[in-house]
Amino acid sequence: MFRCFIFLVLVISAVHFSLSATTFTPMSAYERFMKSDLVCEVSVQGSKARWWYSGGQGRIVTFYEVVPAEVFRGRLSDEEEANQHLRIALPGGVVGEIGQRVHGVPILKEGERWLVHLGPPTGPDKARGILGFERGATKLLSKPKSQTQHPPSSGDFIESAAP
Numbered sequence: 001m002f003r004c005f006i007f008l009v010l011v012i013s014a015v016h017f018s019l020s021a022t023t024f025t026p027m028s029a030y031e032r033f034m035k036s037d038l039v040c041e042v043s044v045q046g047s048k049a050r051w052w053y054s055g056g057q058g059r060i061v062t063f064y065e066v067v068p069a070e071v072f073r074g075r076l077s078d079e080e081e082a083n084q085h086l087r088i089a090l091p092g093g094v095v096g097e098i099g100q101r102v103h104g105v106p107i108l109k110e111g112e113r114w115l116v117h118l119g120p121p122t123g124p125d126k127a128r129g130i131l132g133f134e135r136g137a138t139k140l141l142s143k144p145k146s147q148t149q150h151p152p153s154s155g156d157f158i159e160s161a162a163p
Helices: 002-020 029-035 078-083
Strands: 038-054 057-073 086-091 093-095 098-100 113-118 137-140 158-160
Touching: 029 113, 038 086, 038 093, 057 093, 057 098, 057 113, 086 113
Parallel strands: none
Antiparallel strands: 038 057, 038 113, 057 086, 093 098, 113 137, 137 158
8 A cells, every 4th residue: 555655656746747847838830920029031140158147047048149131020129120130049058168058949050041930129138039949940951052953942941940
């Protein structure tokens, strides 16, 4: 009887801890599009990771400077419009010898083009976040060099940010 009780407590604890580890609920592509403050194609110009302190807690945040190429939903803020760039903040990065990696967060590299679903500019330093992390970011591949071999299409070739 005691073994059954211990087993039941362990099962309930395991279920509780696995459920409490969930950080956000899944969204369909349509829901993500509709909840996005801004959906656009961007080119990554650079990035810088640094410590960000909020509420007495420190964490590493990587700030990406991106240039919007085309906006599909929403509009840039007045400041973003004037500067012709916007800032995306994502958790994780490397500062000195200390690195933090957050599972599911895409890593944007300089020169890459991405289709991103962004929240409002209310993050650290008025940066935007990507909704759904890697599910809200799609890497756009370069167009083929020879248009004679591959006729132009209505869209670019894409690569999912998901591993």
